[in-house]
Amino acid sequence: MEQRILDTMPQVKAYFEAHRAEFLQDLAALIAIDSQRTEAKEGMPYGEGPAQALAKTLEIAAGYGLYTENWENYVGIIQLDDSKERKLEILAHLDVVPEGKGWTVTEPFVMKEVDGKVYGRGTADDKGPALAAIYALRAIKELGISLQQGVRVVVGCDEECGSSDLDYYWTKTSPAEMTFSPDADYPLINLEKGHFGVKINGILPKQTGVVKIQSVQCGTKSNVIPADAEAVISGVCEEEMRKLLAQLAEETGVETALASEGTQLHVALKGTAAHAADPDAGNNAATAMLQLLAKLPEADFAMLKALHEIFPHGDGHGRSAGIYGQDEESGEISVSFNILNIDETGNLFAEVDSRTPISMSEPDFAPLPEKLKSAGYAAETSISAPHYVSPDTPLVKTLLAHYETWFGEKGECIAIGGGTYVHGLPGGVAFGCAKLGVDNKMHGPDEFAEIDQLLVSGMLFATAIYDLCK
Incomplete structure (x- = not known):
């Protein structure tokens, strides 16, 4: 100087x-x-x-x-x-x-x-x-x-x-x-x-079995890892649900709560919020909820199980989604499943937020929408450059x-x-x-x-x- x-x-x-x-x-x-x-x-x-x-x-x-x-x-x-x-x-x-x-x-x-x-x-x-x-x-x-x-x-x-x-x-x-x-x-x-965003829409098959998902609500902003997730489920006895929740808590580290109202069970999960750019800093309640839903013993939920396979709990870098990448300058890609909503008619909406290294471009992200399509979902993607x-x-x-x-x-x-x-x-x-x-x-x-x-x-x-x- x-x-x-x-x-x-x-x-x-x-x-x-x-x-x-x-x-x-x-x-x-x-x-x-x-x-x-x-x-x-x-x-x-x-x-x-x-x-x-x-x-x-x-x-x-x-x-x-x-x-x-x-x-x-x-x-x-x-x-x-x-x-x-x-x-x-x-x-x-x-x-x-x-x-x-x-x-x-x-x-x-x-x-x-x-x-x-x-x-x-x-x-x-x-x-x-x-x-x-x-x-x-x-x-x-x-x-x-x-x-x-x-x-x-x-x-x-x-x-x-x-x-x-x-x-x-x-x-x-x-x-x-x-x-x-x-x-x-x-x-x-x-x-x-860079940023790679995915909006996921799907219609779950009509629920014909005893177990029914009445509603699911997880996340409020696409760029925030949700700390809270709620679901209303019927057709599962309270004792069985408590066993599933205990297993889930051991596997994911989320806190669980259960309340019954007539034939319906109200499930609440508590994780840790974080910015989507740093998924390892949080404990994602939405992917934990997806893991719980995948445990439900009904063939009706095959689409949810497929979604869980693409976004397993703890995978914040897109390995299962097929889009993992990293470079020396940027570090790893982040892939965060932050919103999951299901209504009483079976309409599912989810959002994924991904922060992408400078070495990755649009063709590198193609496997994810292809996997979603194969699982029965429609995927709307958006990309912005690093x-x-x-x-x-x-x-x-x-x-x-x-x-x-x-x-x-x-x-x-x-x-x-x-x-x-x-x-x-x-x-x-x-x-x-x-x-x-x-x-x-x-x-x-x-x-x-x-x-x-x-x-x-x-x-x-x-x-x-x-x-x-x-």
Whole structure:
């Protein structure tokens, strides 16, 4: 790293330390706004909350002498001046997921500082990192650090619900030469796996035997491994069902519960939820339920037994589905059976979520729909390509060099199964602000960010911007 860049580090560090209290005050003002997407209103494509968060963010930035524009409440832009030209773009977002239940440290939209951490919805995802990027611009401006090329911070309002804000943005402008998003983990994410989704429909044969499946409900979102599964079954005595459930619990590790109502038995299974990109981190209640149904002693359930053979419990990487694959850069494919619903007429619907290595393409996934067709099901598939940026690009090398300097840790590229704000954007990478391996409880109760992590991230962004745009 050049000496003149190193010379700016003490100034930048002192600046952020001097403005720590002000940073936290601004962040608290942003956290206080419930900016989850709601029904669109005139001039507010994502509802009032995201529009209010965007207005407040631009007000904060403008108050520090930065140039701002509101692009119809889809996104806002923040720059050092009004130039349309920029070499570097930083994409962050202000919308949040619903507050949910189970908060213990504070209310979701009341930021609270405890032991060097700030708690509240959006502290880590992504209002804290967005503010760190804005403060990096503020530091550059107020310290009089000169740049030869432009930089823009883009704050969006719809990352959590599909990133249509960026779809709008790219109709109005072209991407900068370099882009990163502080909406993920350090050190740097240069590879995001592709996605292979399968929707499964089937009509089970008319149940002619004594045992009948009245209904099954497992899972609510296709990208979440379900923790809960329920079924209503008749024609099995309670004692026999308890034996089956005990066997299932031993085989799968799920918790089981049974209640009777007349001739019907209500079965409940409890596993462990996880993101579909990491099936080994969860205990899938849907595949456990499928295993239970496959044990039922009736020929009527041959289709369910075939489905169980394709998606056996514990196989989160598609070996039985016939689509296993892996490579050195991406790791293994993940294949997660996350939704299973059966109604009283025998209509079955299921969904599978798969995160695919960069070495795999559409022909590699063909065996799965073929197996489903052979088992009597219709399969609707969807495919999106992986996102990959070479570690040898100047952007990646520069960001990792600054990461090593500021955090004193080895900088390296990592691959993930999820998608970030830069997925599909040529050359775009995800960079910060969370520590790899630290559970900031994003999307859950008691979401938090480490204050020093945010402030050092701001320092890092400032020197990296200088290095890239000097």
